[in-house]
Amino acid sequence: MKKQSSPSIIALVTTLLLVLVSNLPVEGARKTKRAVGSNGITKLFVFGDSYVDTGNFVHSPSFKPPYGMTFPGYPSGRFSDGHVLTDLIAEYLGIDSPIPSAARNLTNIQNGINFAHGGTGVFDTNIDGPNLTAQIDNFEQLIQQNLFTKRDLEVAYVLVNAGANDYTTHIKTNGIFDIPTFTSTLVNKLGDDLRRFASLGIGRVAVSLLQPVGCLPLITNIDFHLGCIGLLNRVSKNHNKLLNDVIQELNHERQWGQTFVPLNLYAGFISTIDMMMKKAHNENSSSTNAIENALKACCVTSIGHDCGDVNHYAVCDHPDVYFFWDDVHPSQAGWNAIFSLLKPAMVQLTQQ
Numbered sequence: 001m002k003k004q005s006s007p008s009i010i011a012l013v014t015t016l017l018l019v020l021v022s023n024l025p026v027e028g029a030r031k032t033k034r035a036v037g038s039n040g041i042t043k044l045f046v047f048g049d050s051y052v053d054t055g056n057f058v059h060s061p062s063f064k065p066p067y068g069m070t071f072p073g074y075p076s077g078r079f080s081d082g083h084v085l086t087d088l089i090a091e092y093l094g095i096d097s098p099i100p101s102a103a104r105n106l107t108n109i110q111n112g113i114n115f116a117h118g119g120t121g122v123f124d125t126n127i128d129g130p131n132l133t134a135q136i137d138n139f140e141q142l143i144q145q146n147l148f149t150k151r152d153l154e155v156a157y158v159l160v161n162a163g164a165n166d167y168t169t170h171i172k173t174n175g176i177f178d179i180p181t182f183t184s185t186l187v188n189k190l191g192d193d194l195r196r197f198a199s200l201g202i203g204r205v206a207v208s209l210l211q212p213v214g215c216l217p218l219i220t221n222i223d224f225h226l227g228c229i230g231l232l233n234r235v236s237k238n239h240n241k242l243l244n245d246v247i248q249e250l251n252h253e254r255q256w257g258q259t260f261v262p263l264n265l266y267a268g269f270i271s272t273i274d275m276m277m278k279k280a281h282n283e284n285s286s287s288t289n290a291i292e293n294a295l296k297a298c299c300v301t302s303i304g305h306d307c308g309d310v311n312h313y314a315v316c317d318h319p320d321v322y323f324f325w326d327d328v329h330p331s332q333a334g335w336n337a338i339f340s341l342l343k344p345a346m347v348q349l350t351q352q
Contacts, residue, residue: 043112043152044090044098047135048161050079050118050329051208052086055100057118057129064308066299066315070332075308079118081298081319082332086114088339089159089206092346101138109147112156115139121166122190132162132193143200153201157349161208163190163239183239191246198250198258204349205258207247210236211265215273217297218327225295228273236266259352261345268341272323298322298331 046052050062055077061067068075071082077100078084090097090111098112115135119127130138142148148156163186170182197205213219213236214229223229243262250260276294298316299307307313307326316322323334330338 041110042093042095043110043148043156044086044093044095044159045112045139045156045202046086046098046114046116046159047132047139048116048159048208049120049165050116051164052084052114052159052161053100053116053118054078054084054086054097054114056102056114056116057127058102060118061306061308062118066313067308069315070319079329080325080332080335083335084330084332085161085208085335085339086116086159088335089157089346092339093157093350106147113139113142116161119165120162121164121169122162122186122193123166123169125165125169126172127165132160132190136193136196140196140200150201154203156202156204158197158202158205159208160194160205163187163210163243167213167235179235180238183235183242187239187242187246190243191250194246194250194260198253203258204352205260206263206345206349207243207260208263209240209243209266212236212269212273215269215295216328217295217324220295221327227277227295228270233270240264240266259349261349263342263345265338265342268338271341272337276323293322293324295324296322297324297327299326301327 046054050057053062055062057077060077060079062077062079063075065075067081068078069081078087087097095111098114099108101113101115104113115130115138117127117129117135119125120129120131120135122132124131143153166186167179167182171179174182194205194207212228212233214232217225219229219232220227247260247262250258273294293316297307298319300314301307301309302312305312307315319325319331320333322331323337325331325334
């Protein structure tokens with residue numbers, strides 16, 4: 001999700017996404033043996049926004065330094081200093097991260113395809129990129145071209161992370177007073193898109209719940225990064241309640257035997273942030289202490305600029321002790337911290 005140019009609360013709440021820092025080592029999840037497709041490899045198909053995009057938003061800050069400084073050592077299209085959620089899930093499944101759709105060809109789709117595009121949403125946003133429905137349309141076209149077998153789809157995994165940028169676009173256009181109504185409309189549409197995966201024969205779908213809005217560095221900046229803004233987190237809570245209801249309904253239907261599993265980013269973020277903030281009150285932290293950086297960004301920018309804009313950003317010396325990479329995206333260390341809390345959900349998904 002692209003950082004907004006204005007620091008106002010409306011711009012802040014609209015950019016929803018992110019969370020905290022961790023002392024956990026920067027490493028991927030363990031590799032495990034899974035059911036495989038016709039070519040002997042499990043496939044992962046990814047849909048959504050910048051939290052899971054690994055290179056489809058070609059004209060974005062993610063292709064400028066200092067993005068990618070930790071991994072792979074240069075800007076690769078990931079909105080972080082290194083790995084993002086997609087990479088960690090792929091490693092957990094024992095495969096390489098699926099190729100971005102923008103770079104795919106017939107020889108490099110053995111691990112699946114990543115259709116996610118930074119800045120996009122369930123509906124159209126102010127970013128010129130395919131929304132979730134269009135991403136699924138692109139996937140379906142490839143299925144119709146017989147690029148994947150029925151067996152490939154039955155044992156494949158789908159990762160969906162979408163919705164935050166929809167709030168950004170809606171609030172910029174309509175204000176904040178009808179958010180509950182918009183949330184209902186948004187989640188209903190998201191549910192329709194998730195049903196399409198079932199109709200396409202996908203066996204297992206992981207769906208990210210919305211992260212805590214009020215914990216973004218862009219937002220906590222108004223309170224000197226002393227804590228999350230609880231009022232704004234209510235947007236995420238309401239969204240997640242409705243989305244959980246939809247996921248339960250989808251699992252109840254199970255017309256094709258599919259399994260839908262929520263990835264509770266919200267709970268993982270809040271739990272870790274609370275733990276870090278409590279430690280901060282109990283320890284004398286120096287300027288390089290990871291605890292101090294629970295709600296701060298490693299890459300700090302001038303107002304109206306993005307991380308990556310020459311002469312308008314300053315990057316920390318040690319991204320591994322920051323949860324946040326920029327004002328709206330976690331660092332590689334941050335994603336590792338979050339993924340460690342998502343392991344039970346991944347176990348549930350892979351045991352089906």
